Amino acid sequence: MESKAGTTETRSNITASDGDQVAALESLQFTDEFHRLILAPPSDNATSLTALLELPASRALELLHSPASAKLIAASASSFEALKGNFLFPSNTTLIDQAARSSVFAGGVNNTNNKSNAPETTSNNATLNLEKAVKSEPAETESCQPLVSDPAVEKRNFKRKDREKKAKGSTKKSKTAANDSSDGPEKLPYVHVRARRGEATDSHSLAERARREKINARMKLLQELVPGCNKISGTALVLDEIINHVQSLQNQVEFLSMRLAAVNPRTDFNLNSIFTTESGSLPDSNFPSMVMPLIWPEVQVNGNKQQHQQQWQFDALQQPVWGREVCNNYITPENSLLSYDSSANSVAEVELFSSNGQWTTNKQRCMQIKLKMEL
Amino acid sequence: MDSQHLNPSSLKSRFTARFLRALIKINAQKPISSSSPREIFQRYRRIKVAADKSMAYSVRSRRTWSRATLWKLRSQSRRRLASSGRRSSIKTRTTTTTTITTTSTNHRAAIVEKTSHEKENKEDHVGLAVQAEELRELVPGGESMDLCNLLDETAHYIKCLTTQVQVMKKIANLYSLE
Numbered sequence: 001m002e003s004k005a006g007t008t009e010t011r012s013n014i015t016a017s018d019g020d021q022v023a024a025l026e027s028l029q030f031t032d033e034f035h036r037l038i039l040a041p042p043s044d045n046a047t048s049l050t051a052l053l054e055l056p057a058s059r060a061l062e063l064l065h066s067p068a069s070a071k072l073i074a075a076s077a078s079s080f081e082a083l084k085g086n087f088l089f090p091s092n093t094t095l096i097d098q099a100a101r102s103s104v105f106a107g108g109v110n111n112t113n114n115k116s117n118a119p120e121t122t123s124n125n126a127t128l129n130l131e132k133a134v135k136s137e138p139a140e141t142e143s144c145q146p147l148v149s150d151p152a153v154e155k156r157n158f159k160r161k162d163r164e165k166k167a168k169g170s171t172k173k174s175k176t177a178a179n180d181s182s183d184g185p186e187k188l189p190y191v192h193v194r195a196r197r198g199e200a201t202d203s204h205s206l207a208e209r210a211r212r213e214k215i216n217a218r219m220k221l222l223q224e225l226v227p228g229c230n231k232i233s234g235t236a237l238v239l240d241e242i243i244n245h246v247q248s249l250q251n252q253v254e255f256l257s258m259r260l261a262a263v264n265p266r267t268d269f270n271l272n273s274i275f276t277t278e279s280g281s282l283p284d285s286n287f288p289s290m291v292m293p294l295i296w297p298e299v300q301v302n303g304n305k306q307q308h309q310q311q312w313q314f315d316a317l318q319q320p321v322w323g324r325e326v327c328n329n330y331i332t333p334e335n336s337l338l339s340y341d342s343s344a345n346s347v348a349e350v351e352l353f354s355s356n357g358q359w360t361t362n363k364q365r366c367m368q369i370k371l372k373m374e375l
Numbered sequence: 376m377d378s379q380h381l382n383p384s385s386l387k388s389r390f391t392a393r394f395l396r397a398l399i400k401i402n403a404q405k406p407i408s409s410s411s412p413r414e415i416f417q418r419y420r421r422i423k424v425a426a427d428k429s430m431a432y433s434v435r436s437r438r439t440w441s442r443a444t445l446w447k448l449r450s451q452s453r454r455r456l457a458s459s460g461r462r463s464s465i466k467t468r469t470t471t472t473t474t475i476t477t478t479s480t481n482h483r484a485a486i487v488e489k490t491s492h493e494k495e496n497k498e499d500h501v502g503l504a505v506q507a508e509e510l511r512e513l514v515p516g517g518e519s520m521d522l523c524n525l526l527d528e529t530a531h532y533i534k535c536l537t538t539q540v541q542v543m544k545k546i547a548n549l550y551s552l553e
């Protein structure tokens with residue numbers, strides 16, 4: 001029967017369990033309903049998600065008494081994330097098999113735990129245990145937890161922040177006490193900051209220093225991402241570069257979508273050919289061979305365009321504002337295509353964008369685009 | 376590097392698949408012979424929305440910016456549907472709409488509460504407030520994040536934008552080639 005199958009599954013899941021019969025029984029019931037919820041894909045994803053959350057709300061109260069339930073929560077977290085994914089997208093059953101993100105559901109269950117009547121100590125232990133497992137992926141947790149708690153009751157959010165602050169306070173104290181992990185055998189995967197000579201050992205300044213180091217580490221990552229940022233020193237200038245880069249990328253997306261809209265009328269689209277050329281063109285070694293046939297027809301088309309310049313000048317002048325504006329910025333994809341260097345392509349484009357001084361031949365480019373549409 | 380795109384679950388391939396499907400749908404909708412600026416502008420808007428949406432979907436709401444983008448796009452489409460008076464589609468969307476609105480409002484409430492608590496830690500880099508504000512405007516969903524998470528989101532956002540630009544460029548080249 002299904003219950004027996006659930007039993008065996010949970011017993012195999014909880015490997016480090018103490019054999020606590022109560023926990024096993026509760027987990028049995030939990031997985032039972034859980035599997036039922038998963039295996040019957042709902043017609044309306046939203047209601048299934050809320051139903052699922054109500055289920056853990058009732059079950060998690062009992063489950064969180066035992067630390068062994070963390071493993072079960074890990075198992076259910078994968079399914080939970082699957083349904084969370086289903087909330088937004090068509091169901092993807094492969095997600096159910098991923099035993100990855102225990103932190104997500106642990107965070108969500110942490111919310112529901114706040115409604116329990118359990119004594120503070122045990123629930124604190126449980127939440128701290130969970131949060132220790134959670135904090136191993138701090139970014140994921142923080143980004144996922146709000147979404148997890150959203151369909152739930154609002155008061156959960158406030159209580160969760162209290163818990164988080166308590167945990168943060170405890171972690172801060174653990175930092176200042178230098179590796180004192182009093183609560184359990186699990187160590188917090190935080191950076192343990194040791195006060196250097198002559199620096200303040202205040203908990204505030206230690207925390208600030210840790211934050212600053214985190215921020216500096218992330219700035220380094222960003223510097224690697226943004227081309228040309230390695231030489232710049234100073235956070236403000238680097239941030240300026242990053243802002244420029246993001247703006248240029250967003251503009252590029254706009255222009256490319258404009259280009260796709262303009263080019264669409266005269267082409268017959270073949271999905272298979274796109275995919276084969278996509279997969280074939282991406283390796284760098286094939287790039288020159290891909291580039292050359294692209295340049296060649298462009299050059300030819302440009303030759304034609306030059307002849308029709310005069311004819312279209314009048315038209316371009318009467319374009320609506322949006323057309324001119326887009327044409328202004330439209331230079332760069334054209335330029336980049338013509339100057340399609342295999343090695344320095346993206347860098348050249350970014351430089352063209354960030355220089356912002358190339359918007360001279362607006363009308364000519366507008367005409368080129370109009371010609372492209374006509375062809 | 377070689378197998379990065381051939382990996383079917385990479386960001387690039389996910390985005391490519393979704394975006395191409397959306398493009399085909401957009402092509403099928405409108406008559407191909409239209410070349411008036413208005414039509415092109417409408418199609419441009421649709422393509423841009425499709426591009427942003429497919430990128431946000433490929434990230435699967437693991438990131439704040441993708442969630443913010445999805446929420447913004449959905450509210451925009453809802454507003455457009457409401458204005459065009461298509462009752463049937465509104466009805467089917469009401470359930471998802473209400474959950475999404477509650478999602479977003481709770482999300483924002485939670486985030487705002489969290490940042491108000493963390494305000495005392497926010498002024499680490501006092502001189503970078505201006506750039507931080509600019510970055511917050513640029514990155515979707517960045518209004519209510521501390522600098523640390525904002526930089527995280529920015530890094531991921533830049534990576535996804537570069538992917539998007541690469542793919543769209545290739546598609547545009549292939550279009551102009553045919």
